[in-house]
Amino acid sequence: MTPEQQKLAYELITNPPAGSKLAEAKEYGIDLTLLVENLKLTPTERAEKLVEGARSLRELQLAGKRHRAAK
């Protein structure tokens, strides 16, 4: 993502064009900043983020399981 594309992306998510999917998503409550942050990454960096996210999700699930078992 070039600096120009980045600037445009932030402008678009701050003031989405009326009637666009961006406007619809903002209204729906999707965090558009997360999408821009992801688009700034390379595919390999996105893949690494996915692996890290899956690991964190698994840890949370295990912690929840342990908590329920201790009750």
Place this chain on the structure above:
Amino acid sequence: MKLEETLRVLYDEGVEFVIIGGAAMQLQGSAYITEDLDFCYARSSKNLQRLARALKPFHPRMRNAPENLPFQFDAATLERGLNFTLSTDLGALDFLGEVSGLGNYNAVKAVSENIEVFGLDHQVLSLEGLIKAKRAAGREKDMKAVKDLEVLLDLRKRTGL
């Protein structure tokens, strides 16, 4: 989840596959997190042999099946089935012979993009393909994903990404 190792193992064995599902969403820029890796694979005899050879060292077994249920992961088993949800030493791997809304490997490949991940080129389902597949799957979580994917597509078109 061992994404890098999984992709390398499949690549090294010459398996024909397309990355689909949550991993494809993330690679295309979505913030979606998934625990399993989904692939669409070619159903040619050669590819079934390659896939069986690639995964065998990682002890594939059917997910949610009784532990004592006999399961031989080889080309013959792959030939008899279509979609396989597997537990392996590499994590949960799903291999689909067909994807809802898209069709078989060739149809899925036709709407995929070549993307370099961990230094290797892989076919990854495009945003347009993901939207079509998620719409066809039609579950509540899929429809949420469609919103995410549509906005990504809009953003990429408007910024020229």
